[in-house]
Amino acid sequence: xxTNRQADRASPWRAPILFALLAVLFVMEGTMxxxxxxxxWNTALGILNMGLISAITALGVNMQWGYAGLFNVGxxxxxxxxxxxxxxxATQPVPGAWSTGxxxxxxxxxxxxxxxxxxxxxxxxxxxxxxxxxxxxxxxGFVVYRWLFDPAVLAIEGNNPSRHGxxxxxxxxxxxxxxxxxxxxxxxxxxxxKVALGLRSDYLAIATLGIGEIIVAVLKNEDWLARGVKNVxxxxxxxxxxxxxxxxxEFVAFAHSWGFSAAEASGIWVKIxxxxxxxxxxxxxxLLAELALKSPWGRMMRAIRDNETxxxxxxxxxxxxxxxxxxxxxxxxxxxxxxxxxQDGLMAPVGYNPLRYTFLIWVMVIVGGSGNNWGAVLGAVLxxxxxxxxxxxxxxxxxxxxxxxPDGGLKAHLLESAAHMRFxxxxxxxxxxxxxxxxxxxxxx
Amino acid sequence: xDILNAVVAILNFVVIPAAAYGAQLALGxxxxxxxxxxxxxxxxxxxxxxxxxxAVTILATWGLQGLGISMGPLPTALLALPVxxxxxxxxALVTDRAVxxxxxxxxxxxxxxxxxxxxxMFLMNGLTRLLIGVDEQRFADGARFVxxxxxxxxxxxxxxxxxxxxTQALTLVIAVLVVWALFWFLNRTKSGKAMRAxxxxxxxxxxxxxxxxxxxxxxxIIAAGLATIAGVLYGLDKAFKPFNYFQILLPIFAAAIVxxxxxxxxxxxxGFVVAFSEVAITYPWLKIAGYLFxxxxxxxLLQLLGTEYKFAVSFVILIVVLLFRPTGLFRGxxx
Numbered sequence: 001x002x003t004n005r006q007a008d009r010a011s012p013w014r015a016p017i018l019f020a021l022l023a024v025l026f027v028m029e030g031t032m033x034x035x036x037x038x039x040x041w042n043t044a045l046g047i048l049n050m051g052l053i054s055a056i057t058a059l060g061v062n063m064q065w066g067y068a069g070l071f072n073v074g075x076x077x078x079x080x081x082x083x084x085x086x087x088x089x090a091t092q093p094v095p096g097a098w099s100t101g102x103x104x105x106x107x108x109x110x111x112x113x114x115x116x117x118x119x120x121x122x123x124x125x126x127x128x129x130x131x132x133x134x135x136x137x138x139x140x141g142f143v144v145y146r147w148l149f150d151p152a153v154l155a156i157e158g159n160n161p162s163r164h165g166x167x168x169x170x171x172x173x174x175x176x177x178x179x180x181x182x183x184x185x186x187x188x189x190x191x192x193x194k195v196a197l198g199l200r201s202d203y204l205a206i207a208t209l210g211i212g213e214i215i216v217a218v219l220k221n222e223d224w225l226a227r228g229v230k231n232v233x234x235x236x237x238x239x240x241x242x243x244x245x246x247x248x249x250e251f252v253a254f255a256h257s258w259g260f261s262a263a264e265a266s267g268i269w270v271k272i273x274x275x276x277x278x279x280x281x282x283x284x285x286x287l288l289a290e291l292a293l294k295s296p297w298g299r300m301m302r303a304i305r306d307n308e309t310x311x312x313x314x315x316x317x318x319x320x321x322x323x324x325x326x327x328x329x330x331x332x333x334x335x336x337x338x339x340x341x342x343q344d345g346l347m348a349p350v351g352y353n354p355l356r357y358t359f360l361i362w363v364m365v366i367v368g369g370s371g372n373n374w375g376a377v378l379g380a381v382l383x384x385x386x387x388x389x390x391x392x393x394x395x396x397x398x399x400x401x402x403x404x405x406p407d408g409g410l411k412a413h414l415l416e417s418a419a420h421m422r423f424x425x426x427x428x429x430x431x432x433x434x435x436x437x438x439x440x441x442x443x444x445x
Numbered sequence: 446x447d448i449l450n451a452v453v454a455i456l457n458f459v460v461i462p463a464a465a466y467g468a469q470l471a472l473g474x475x476x477x478x479x480x481x482x483x484x485x486x487x488x489x490x491x492x493x494x495x496x497x498x499x500a501v502t503i504l505a506t507w508g509l510q511g512l513g514i515s516m517g518p519l520p521t522a523l524l525a526l527p528v529x530x531x532x533x534x535x536x537a538l539v540t541d542r543a544v545x546x547x548x549x550x551x552x553x554x555x556x557x558x559x560x561x562x563x564x565x566m567f568l569m570n571g572l573t574r575l576l577i578g579v580d581e582q583r584f585a586d587g588a589r590f591v592x593x594x595x596x597x598x599x600x601x602x603x604x605x606x607x608x609x610x611x612t613q614a615l616t617l618v619i620a621v622l623v624v625w626a627l628f629w630f631l632n633r634t635k636s637g638k639a640m641r642a643x644x645x646x647x648x649x650x651x652x653x654x655x656x657x658x659x660x661x662x663x664x665x666i667i668a669a670g671l672a673t674i675a676g677v678l679y680g681l682d683k684a685f686k687p688f689n690y691f692q693i694l695l696p697i698f699a700a701a702i703v704x705x706x707x708x709x710x711x712x713x714x715x716g717f718v719v720a721f722s723e724v725a726i727t728y729p730w731l732k733i734a735g736y737l738f739x740x741x742x743x744x745x746l747l748q749l750l751g752t753e754y755k756f757a758v759s760f761v762i763l764i765v766v767l768l769f770r771p772t773g774l775f776r777g778x779x780x
Binding site: 069071073150195196199200201202203205206207209210211213214217218220221354355359362366417420421422423424425426427428430431434435 | 486487489544547554555556557559560561563564565566567568569570571572574575578579691692694695698699702745751753754756757759760763764767768771
């Protein structure tokens with residue numbers, strides 16, 4: 001794998017042709033109404049927007065895997081952490097939350113982090129008997145932290161629990177929260193990477209698997225943060241609301257001139273606004289990534305990936321560079337997480353399923369072509385389209401295949417379980433591409 | 446009397462559940478560590494292998510129950526276990542032939558094998574969903590308790606009760622038998638010695654005429670057997686839900702790494718370390734403190750961490766081991 005990555009140059013027309021085919025698929029989804037396509041532009045644009053968010057996530061994963069060979073199995077956690085940002089930054093402040101326990105909570109969190117930092121410093125500076133000292137610091141810190149933290153959480157969660165019960169946001173513009181989401185994910189990635197990098201390659205995978213599960217568990221259970229499973233709704237939008245558009249006579253006239261009803265046109269308009277925003281972010285990230293990849297830094301990264309020992313012998317600090325790229329890639333994933341929550345307008349932690357948000361993203365990166373940014377984008381949008389459509393096509397296919405079977409238990413069971421076929425199909429796609437086309441649809445140049 | 450009550454409460458709520466859970470984790474971690482030792486990659490599909498084996502066993506159990514066969518006080522699932530093991534071993538051998546062998550022959554970087562195992566995980570997850578769906582299944586039958594709370598209270602006259610479930614007793618007995626059989630196999634038989642030699646030094650083993658394909662086949666069969674047994678015991682003790690088997694992957698990896706990847710004794714010790722820490726840290730100690738220090742009236746539940754964060758315990762253990770002793774307590778493989 002490491003040697004044949006840059007083997008022969010693929011045709012320069014490959015990527016444009018594949019992207020054109022993808023565009024045709026979306027146009028068919030938007031215009032043709034039959035057994036395979038919905039014929040609704042609202043559906044087509046909805047799939048495309050989520051595909052673009054997946055593409056940004058895939059870009060982050062591609063930086064980690066394609067540039068540095070790091071296997072991140074906690075994508076779902078970094079996405080979820082990014083999704084916290086719109087809640088904390090953009091929603092309106094909750095009256096009373098800060099005065100009841102907000103300050104105490106911040107102090108508690110500072111004490112918690114301070115304890116860890118102090119313990120780390122003590123471990124570095126002391127020599128004899130340092131184990132005992134560090135243990136004492138940790139225990140004292142933990143007691144103080146809980147003493148500060150528990151009453152603060154009770155107070156915040158008791159503050160109007162049916163409507164709020166959380167710390168609330170700052171009321172700042174929602175677009176700002178995208179950057180903050182990236183910063184959140186980057187901070188978590190730094191902590192994990194600091195521990196797990198520099199050891200054998202499987203350890204990072206296992207550690208990220210753990211941090212992913214823990215972040216999602218925190219989101220589900222810490223009601224003060226984002227109301228846990230009670231969900232935060234009405235996260236502000238950077239684009240107009242459908243209902244305002246429908247009440248605007250100019251927009252209604254404009255919609256009729258194109259032959260759409262006001263309801264349909266408003267949905268399409270909002271989705272196009274989101275699409276443009278997402279495209280701007282996507283292109284900006286690709287531009288930065290491509291510039292970085294073609295710079296001396298990018299060449300160093302690829303040199304490290306292709307032969308760590310040689311790069312180390314040339315005086316490159318492999319672990320530090322790995323940490324750098326891991327943090328950068330996770331930041332991109334965090335930005336995508338914040339964008340996803342902004343688009344949904346809803347923070348629902350039960351939705352963060354690792355099969356959907358970690359492993360599906362990996363299928364996208366591998367299918368698209370690891371190491372190639374355009375490949376990751378292509379793979380993400382294509383796989384997302386297929387994933388959504390498989391929900392419709394799968395049962396149809398099973399119904400067609402089982403048509404000759406007599407009615408009975410087996411047929412009913414097969415029809416019922418058609419939904420699970422998606423997982424088998426994705427597993428097969430991943431394995432087949434990994435084996436027969438390890439460089440993906442659009443190989444690295 | 447209060448001290449006795451405290452001891453009984455600790456036994457009931459901490460020691461017995463943690464011992465059973467530890468045995469289940471140890472069996473799972475043994476499978477992971479064996480695959481790591483011989484095939485040299487962390488198998489992310491192990492949790493779903495456990496789920497698949499358990500699903501087949503449950504189906505066979507239902508079949509047996511339909512025929513009216515049962516084992517009296519013991520769960521019928523024990524009779525169905527060989528079916529589950531056979532099916533899982535067959536599936537493991539098929540995936541090895543279809544997926545892993547290609548990469549093994551090519552001698553790719555271990556991380557590619559890890560990635561392939563993620564693909565296999567997807568497949569097995571889908572297969573399990575096809576077989577049995579995503580819902581929770583309870584398939585324990587037979588006697589529920591060896592000792593139940595009321596009998597224990599009447600026997601001893603203590604206020605605190607002690608329950609010892611059949612599934613917990615069974616887990617411990619079966620785990621001891623399986624581990625004994627595994628170590629007998631590894632240390633006494635020719636095939637077992639071949640496996641250990643292959644794990645220690647692949648090239649030297651090949652030079653001495655050990656058939657690598659046979660070693661790999663045996664590893665998969667044993668790992669599939671261990672996974673199925675661990676999965677069925679876990680499902681009997683708690684309940685079978687496919688997603689829980691994906692989540693148990695983290696404690697199992699933690700156990701295998703704590704003990705030192707590739708080291709079977711380490712995997713067993715690691716399983717118990719993880720299980721006891723998890724239960725002890727998420728257990729509310731208020732009641733026991735009440736027995737031992739009646740004068741002390743603490744405000745909270747004296748619970749260090751909520752049960753919903755039990756996976757955080759395995760994670761912290763994992764981090765501590767990675768920070769201070771990356772090869773594990775028992776010196777596993779470092780490469």
